[in-house]
Amino acid sequence: MKPIARDEISFAFDGLSRPECVLCTASAGVFMSHDPIGVLHIAPDGSRGLHGRKDKVASGQFTPNGIALSNDGRLLIANTGLEGGVWQVDRAGDCRPLLMEVDGIHLYPANFVLADALGRLWISVSTRQVPRSKAYNADILDGYIVLWEKGTARIVADGLGYTNECRLSNDGAFLYVNETFKRRISRFAVGADGTLGPRETFVQLGFGDFPDGGVFDVEGHYWITSVVSNRIYRIDLDGRPHLVFEDADSDYVALAETAYREGRLSAEMLYADAGQSFNHIASITFGGADLRKAYLGTLKMQQLPFFRAPVAGSKPAHWHWSF
Template identity: 45%
Template structure:
């Protein structure tokens, strides 16, 4: 499969002073919402980059947001990466309430991502059952999973994943796509109406040094994928061609220092992206 780099038409900063903006969600108005490690979200307004914060009020937990997404009711689903794990709902007034904190009788580990689809099913990814999570930053640990929450309750629908990261349905609603960061894969499953998944299929196995993290679909059906460490963004075309510390990972000794600051580059460990503005042709990283 051919590999070429995507060169953006322009690149500019729309917001600064954020606190670990692991996940970004762009809106049709041009506002950008980013997870905020202080316990909520930051909102970068489209009127010149003004930043507002929406932090949880009287939170019963030490909230450490990772993945975020809007519900149909315009509250925010927050994947809690703190020790207690789980998924929480942050209302516009700052009220924080538990959405899912255990599954099949066991507490949810630190949680990576959660998103509600158009059928009001919620998909949740947990990267690993290891604690601390760094124990899973290696090629021989694959204990991540995906859960689905419907009116009937919550259940595991995929297990044994190699560090499950962002998860979302494709625009058709027929397939659930999942990133396996340390499997270096983007995979998908056919989805039944009740949330049951069919046989997994590898969409693309990424090249040496590419550790996929977040992804989004563009208006042409392509899939844009961010990479940790190599600090790149690639586009997987609809026909699956790619437009585009490995040693520590292979040795099973990846640690925090391997994900430190990258000198000489504007982008720093790109983890998430979202398409926004009225035509969804502006990408926010």
Template identity: 40%
Template sequence: MEEPRSHPIKLDFHGEHLSRPESVLVTANGGVFVSDHEAGVLELGSSRRPLVGPPKDFVPNGFALLKGGDFLIANLGGEGGVWRLDATRSPSPFLMEVERQSMRNTNFVMLDHKGRLWITVCTRQTPRELAFDRRIADGYVAVIDEHGARVVADQLAFANECRIHPGGEWLYVNESVGRRLVRFRIHEVSGRATLGPKECVHEFGDGDFPDGLAFDCLGGVWVACVISNRVIRISPGGEKQVILDDSDPELNARAEADYATFGVAKSVFEMGMSRRLRNVCSVAFGGADLRTVYLGSLGGDRLASFRSEVAGHQLAHWQFGS
């Protein structure tokens, strides 16, 4: 299969009245699930069922689908942590602290093919907007395996989404404020996972702040960048290709000026929501051929999608619900 080529992209939009559809998850049977402020997780095409007794200031962010049909949701608001959502629609605490540390600002949770859960906490700062300063790097990655939960990588500049490389040997993480895509080699001894030293895969600029990511079947990394509203592919050889660009040059320049003085104002981040992609923040491959690319956003009320020449990598949850 050839590398994707640059050409005009036709966008389609799905759903309506979505509430902060930040994260997207797709299954083989055609299910498209999005994080939703009111429902926790909402399947497109189904009626919204509000959460029953959610915790105060519950902000569903990244989420994982388990084999039995329950969801694990990273709570970016309030007390943070990872919460389980079952058929009762009543969220229950799943993991609220790790190594005696409160998990405020939990950003993402992911299930891998070995049944391990990988969790990112973007910062220890309260409120989290304090970590929009590039001098602060206190985010971390935790793992849950058969030996329990523990921190396996620390000192990340706003840790965001993470994914396992299709080969299984690397964990890739976006540092949103560090503006880097980084990776860690995964080591495992007797079922206990650890991570090697951090390696930089790509550094971003020109208003690009990496948020979500997904792998295609060729090993390329597709990265959604807030503020610039770009989707960028980093090839296995490190070459950058802009797949989709909905940026505003003036806004990009303002973000760069802010960043040069160490911090980006929250208002600048929010200005990206005025673009058509509404601060694109996540990428998910779906469709029967894994060539439909769904895009989550921080400020949209619908999901955007387009067709890709290259198929996505099949994730651990792909066959769940089939």
């Protein structure tokens, strides 16, 4: 596949605030995380609505990260702030906790939430470390995946290296999990009851690569973003990554890489400005009528970069759901 050139990337919307996660739908518009409220909804006619916390929250307590749209029209928010948990916003605008702990374990930092076609939620919790920056190295393996179904939640995978976005394969047979600071993509066979099989390493990444977001295209290839190096990879079915785009600041990557290897990568360093034209590409989502408009979620930009993908994305479960 021919790499995407920098001049092929355009920008959509403006006035965004930490649009880390982006959801596209067939007719309900575009949703993106919006700090510190929750979710920004841009309707097809261009009108905007903010949904989430209206109360005053102390700094650092509520940071909307991964978002999802459920089959009954609720918005779901993974809170990576210290308050943690997965929150829900109904159509009336009421925002309240959905799940704050599992087996007595506080869900901090809840990183991502995925709603599937069966009404289940797959929730990634990056680490048990407080603050979470203690897990910015390869030796901490305490991230986990929670499955929520019909009001009951359980841990279905544990011992992961900073659990980030997770996605079901197009056939639903496997759950793919991005482990940011273990620098790998793992996958688990999914049983009929949601039980996961043993962890398999799908791909191990290298220098400067810290996988954050991921999404499948219609051909079953897995696209991922690397938040430090501003890279986008398309991974073959057999686990071979192909670089699709890069906007790396080599000095910053080298600085972060050295700190990572020496076990001193900090939040201040990780979230410093990065990239030449794009600042901390964190996720990728397919949208548009033909699912070939690839939006890039970021941690620090106020617009959404996007490009025309050479292959369509796979239709997500929420594609025809409304809010």
